[in-house]
Amino acid sequence: MNQLRLDPLTGRWVVVSTDRATRPQAFAPRVAPIQADTSRPCPFCPGNEESATPALETRGPDGKWLVRVVPNLYPAFEGNAPFVVTNRGPVFTQATAGGIHEVLVLSPSHADGWERISDDQAGLVMAAIRDRIEEHSTIPGLRYSQAIVNSGREAGASIEHPHGQLLGISFVPRELAEEQAGFARFAGRCLLCTTVDAEEDAGHRVVYADERVQVICPFWSGTPFEMLVIPRNHGPHLHRAAPADLYAVGRALRNVLGHLRERLGNVAYNLVFHSAPYRASEPYHWHVHIWPKLTTQAGFEMGTGVLINIVAPEQATEELRVTVPV
Numbered sequence: 001m002n003q004l005r006l007d008p009l010t011g012r013w014v015v016v017s018t019d020r021a022t023r024p025q026a027f028a029p030r031v032a033p034i035q036a037d038t039s040r041p042c043p044f045c046p047g048n049e050e051s052a053t054p055a056l057e058t059r060g061p062d063g064k065w066l067v068r069v070v071p072n073l074y075p076a077f078e079g080n081a082p083f084v085v086t087n088r089g090p091v092f093t094q095a096t097a098g099g100i101h102e103v104l105v106l107s108p109s110h111a112d113g114w115e116r117i118s119d120d121q122a123g124l125v126m127a128a129i130r131d132r133i134e135e136h137s138t139i140p141g142l143r144y145s146q147a148i149v150n151s152g153r154e155a156g157a158s159i160e161h162p163h164g165q166l167l168g169i170s171f172v173p174r175e176l177a178e179e180q181a182g183f184a185r186f187a188g189r190c191l192l193c194t195t196v197d198a199e200e201d202a203g204h205r206v207v208y209a210d211e212r213v214q215v216i217c218p219f220w221s222g223t224p225f226e227m228l229v230i231p232r233n234h235g236p237h238l239h240r241a242a243p244a245d246l247y248a249v250g251r252a253l254r255n256v257l258g259h260l261r262e263r264l265g266n267v268a269y270n271l272v273f274h275s276a277p278y279r280a281s282e283p284y285h286w287h288v289h290i291w292p293k294l295t296t297q298a299g300f301e302m303g304t305g306v307l308i309n310i311v312a313p314e315q316a317t318e319e320l321r322v323t324v325p326v
């Protein structure tokens with residue numbers, strides 16, 4: 001049984017999920033190639049579907065799937081227990097980790113991560129993310145969905161086949177609340193609409209731009225080569241975005257991730273999709289973070305929360321800029 005525990009020093013919730021330690025390779029050394037055990041078939045390759053849990057959603061032509069969503073075998077959040085906080089002592093605050101934890105298989109191909117899929121496949125993946133968040137938002141007790149893609153062992157992927165995860169949870173996590181506060185503090189106009197305009201004027205941190213999406217190495221980058229993907233059309237919720245915007249964001253991710261791998265080699269990365277909690281609205285503007293895993297947070301960063309970035313975003317942009325043929 002998973003449990004949420006409150007860290008009273010920081011106000012952050014921690015999930016204690018001991019079942020996950022029993023999963024294969026939970027503590028494998030970070031240099032080990034993922035899925036070194038080739039005796040077991042990949043649960044996400046076509047033909048092996050029966051070794052995974054039954055699909056919640058598939059997209060693709062009849063009899064074939066192109067994108068597949070299945071329940072996570074080792075969920076960090078599960079069940080529909082309401083979010084009830086219990087105090088078991090002056091500093092022991094806990095709650096039930098109710099919610100949903102799903103796996104999103106990005107494509108039938110074992111080799112093709114987001115950086116290699118087609119425009120249409122990227123569009124299908126975004127549409128599947130949209131559908132699942134929409135579904136989560138109708139479930140009583142859930143408040144927020146987090147979509148992520150971990151690529152590479154250093155970024156936390158435990159199965160090689162390219163996949164993402166979708167978590168529907170019963171509380172608004174600290175990172176989201178902090179971003180909401182950032183939007184609220186920025187009086188006057190939307191913080192990210194302003195960023196798009198300001199970065200367009202500045203020019204030298206724009207990695208990729210088309211009529212619907214801008215990708216930048218943000219001025220405030222805390223880690224080397226991090227990128228921020230911003231849809232130009234303002235809206236707080238990913239699951240209410242126009243299909244064309246979702247398609248364009250999927251394609252932009254493919255372009256910049258492809259370029260990242262081309263320029264820097266086979267680096268691990270995390271994609272983090274941020275959208276307002278279902279029942280929250282303005283001010284917020286949904287977006288996607290790309291965090292290449294090139295450095296490890298050390299004592300100073302952990303002690304202070306102050307990140308030391310050894311690659312200026314302007315320098316990162318020079319390296320990563322994608323010239324789109326017109």
Ligand SMILES: [Zn+2]
Pocket residue numbers: 042043044045109110161
């Ligand atoms: Zn596979």
Ligand SMILES: [Zn+2]
Pocket residue numbers: 190191192193194233234235284285
């Ligand atoms: Zn905006």
Ligand SMILES: [Zn+2]
Pocket residue numbers: 179274287289
């Ligand atoms: Zn964010």
